Amino acid sequence: MANIKLKEISTRAPKDWDKEETKEKTAAILAKLDELQNLLYAESKHSILVILQGMDASGKDGLVRKVFTSMNPQGVNVHSFKVPTSVELSHDFLWRIHAAVPAKGMIQLFNRSHYEDILVTRVHKMIDDKTAKKRMKAINDFEQLLQEHNDTHILKFYLHISPEEQQERLQERIHDVTKQWKYNERDFEEAKLWDDYMAAYEDCFEHCNDVPWTIVPADQNWYKEHIIASALLKTLEKLDMKFPGLKKG
């Protein structure tokens, strides 16, 4: 994805999409996902890694709740990567990531990921461009390892919201009692660095696209959920899975 300009990509659903109709379709997809996840687990040949990235308040947690709650938690793990601990920082940046990749049969969701190591770190000048490029190569190699050596199918989503939508949602966290626990004063400081983040993301889409990114218009939750559930369904259907027969003792 060369020369992507996020500013030029809409953060909203195409005009002709009907909200209620889409929601019904998504519900049907979620029911199918539950069945296919059970089959993935039973067959234990493939694994799925879903990488979710996006700015603060882009709706990552909500996406997890809406789309991934439909599946058996025995076969679905969610890992939220926070600011690295001192132990994690005493290893290479992929060490803590590698420890959390899915075993065969599993669906693993990364809520933020190794991409933070070329995003937030870069915006805050904790690493220089040369280090960023080296990390990008390491990320490509790492994703290839997972794909080729453990049949891991990787889906990468960027939840694309507008800065106006972000401001509205951050404000809501102050006033809505069910959302106040998510409020962090520093999010407003980070929001000021919007353009720097967009530049870092654009660079990452250009150089880490061996496993392709999907840019998901995410101002409207119903559309975002539909796009991601559909992509997951398509991936699972392509695996052509079967219940394995009787194992030999």
Added chain:
Amino acid sequence: MANIKLKEISTRAPKDWDKEETKEKTAAILAKLDELQNLLYAESKHSILVILQGMDASGKDGLVRKVFTSMNPQGVNVHSFKVPTSVELSHDFLWRIHAAVPAKGMIQLFNRSHYEDILVTRVHKMIDDKTAKKRMKAINDFEQLLQEHNDTHILKFYLHISPEEQQERLQERIHDVTKQWKYNERDFEEAKLWDDYMAAYEDCFEHCNDVPWTIVPADQNWYKEHIIASALLKTLEKLDMKFPGLKKG
């Protein structure tokens, strides 16, 4: 629970329980659990540990799928404890267990648990009675640690099926293509040790009941699911949780 005789406890729902009515009640409970789990996660003061034990084919996996799928996987983890690896065996028996206990805000489900270390090991004479007693004390101390030092609420369930029901379900695994992946020839060998397992369980209920066990009649899935969903609801409701206000920056 002194002098429990599992043989004398029914494996079926009381006669006056209506199946369809119970299923409706369970569905309503699952909807409430989803809300309360979200609140547990938001508040991040308490944690929940659910321990599931039972013979092969007692319906542990099905229970997880039916009851725990209703909640956001971001706040719910399931850990299935299998035969220990060589690394795990080079530590004390609670080492791998401790690593998997829930953080504040989380619901953790153990599908089998540290109790296997005084069940399967005992039936197969891998440990003697003296070691078993020492382990029971260690287990009681460990569960107390979790309760007192991280506000972990522990629920322990034994899925109680009859040996006849077990045989029926194991046979079904041979013939039902969607269940063949669960078939393991050795389960039939283990099934012959039924009485030894019951004795080991009875001893465990007697000596490891500081955190009380619930013996769940489990021949009928709808009843088992109702009992466990209800117990979880009762535990969560008692916590008297609130959405925390705005954090200080």
